[in-house]
Amino acid sequence: MKQNISIFVDESGDLGLKDKGKTYYIITLVFHEQENDISNELNKLDKALAELKCPQGAVHTETLIRREAPYEAFTPNERRAIFTKLFFFAKNCNISYKTFVFEKRQFNDEMKLEARIARDISQFIRENLTYFQSFSNVILYYDNGQKQLSRILNTILATEIVEYDVRKVKPSDYRLFQVADLICTIELMNKKFEEGENISKSEQYIFHNKRDFRKDFSKKIIVKRFDSI
Numbered sequence: 001m002k003q004n005i006s007i008f009v010d011e012s013g014d015l016g017l018k019d020k021g022k023t024y025y026i027i028t029l030v031f032h033e034q035e036n037d038i039s040n041e042l043n044k045l046d047k048a049l050a051e052l053k054c055p056q057g058a059v060h061t062e063t064l065i066r067r068e069a070p071y072e073a074f075t076p077n078e079r080r081a082i083f084t085k086l087f088f089f090a091k092n093c094n095i096s097y098k099t100f101v102f103e104k105r106q107f108n109d110e111m112k113l114e115a116r117i118a119r120d121i122s123q124f125i126r127e128n129l130t131y132f133q134s135f136s137n138v139i140l141y142y143d144n145g146q147k148q149l150s151r152i153l154n155t156i157l158a159t160e161i162v163e164y165d166v167r168k169v170k171p172s173d174y175r176l177f178q179v180a181d182l183i184c185t186i187e188l189m190n191k192k193f194e195e196g197e198n199i200s201k202s203e204q205y206i207f208h209n210k211r212d213f214r215k216d217f218s219k220k221i222i223v224k225r226f227d228s229i
Contacts, residue, residue, distance in 0.1 A: 003035040005135040008169075009142045010180035011149060012062070012188050017110055025102045026187050027117070027149065030180045031226065033135070036094040042175060045089040054082050058171035059178050061086070061185040066202050076205035083182075083206055084216075090179040091220055097180070098124060098226040099187045110148075118152045125160045128226075138164040141177060186217055 012026040032038070049059070055070040064071050064079050071079055100120050107113040125132065132138055138161050144150045157164045171177050192199055193210040207213040 002033065002135045004137045004139055005132065006032045006034060006139050006141060006176070008032070008174060008176045008180045009140065009149075009153060010177060010184055011146065012181075012184035013104075015110055015113060015146060015148050017104055017107060017113065023104050024188060024191055025104055025113070025117075026184045027100045027102075027121075028097055028180045028183045028187065029099075029121075029226075030095055030097045030176050030183070032093075032095045032176055038093045038095070038176075041089055041093050045085060045175060048085045049082065052078065052081055052085065054085075056172075059083075059086050059182075060171070061178075061182045065185070065206050066200075080206050086175075086178060086182055087217060087221070089175065090182060091224065093176075093179075095176065095179070096224055096226045097183055099183060100124075101187060101191060114148055114152060117149070118156060121152065122156050122160060125156060129160065132161055140164060140166045141169045141174060142166070143169050143171060143177070183221065186221060189213060190218055 008030040010028055013024055015025060059082060061083060063069070064083060067074065067079065071082075074082070100117065102113060102116065104113065107116070138157065140153060140157060142150060142153060154166065169177055171181070189199070189203065189207060191197075192203075193213060199207070207217070
């Protein structure tokens with residue numbers, strides 16, 4: 001039996017349906033088989049971020065893109081550089097991920113949205129149950145950002161896997177949790193470009209345009225998708 005597998009979970013958006021606009025709720029699960037050492041990549045990332053004078057702590061990609069605290073003094077090129085360093089850390093680590101995208105306007109009731117989330121994640125776990133059961137332990141890392149999602153995840157794991165641990169995380173403590181946040185942002189941009197939505201100036205500074213975004217980020221990270229391993 002293999003060593004532990006860690007699952008880092010983050011989301012973009014929220015489960016509320018008050019916003020009648022075309023918005024998305026995105027959940028990303030990042031999987032790290034703990035026998036795969038990523039310490040060298042971690043050291044490289046920490047050194048690169050220090051050279052860029054990136055504030056210590058977690059890199060929050062949406063805050064970084066919007067030039068909000070603590071990134072107010074950083075130029076567009078500096079913020080893109082920080083984003084890119086975290087991106088290549090994700091690309092170079094021996095990890096995989098699975099993202100679930102929900103278009104909120106398709107639901108007229110929050111309970112129906114929660115049910116759809118539970119169904120889709122449960123189906124994914126069941127389809128790959130042999131893989132997850134090959135590990136001595138499954139450890140879920142989540143910051144309990146949204147109680148509904150925390151409840152859904154715990155119910156699914158208790159039903160499908162049974163034996164698992166939960167760790168409440170501080171984003172600053174785990175780079176792979178920050179990677180989950182980064183992938184949520186990339187998947188959100190994918191949806192915006194696919195749907196032809198207008199992107200903000202802040203997003204243009206980081207991603208430039210659809211062609212550059214796909215060339216520089218989207219096409220490079222897709223090889224890490226769980227169904228690609």
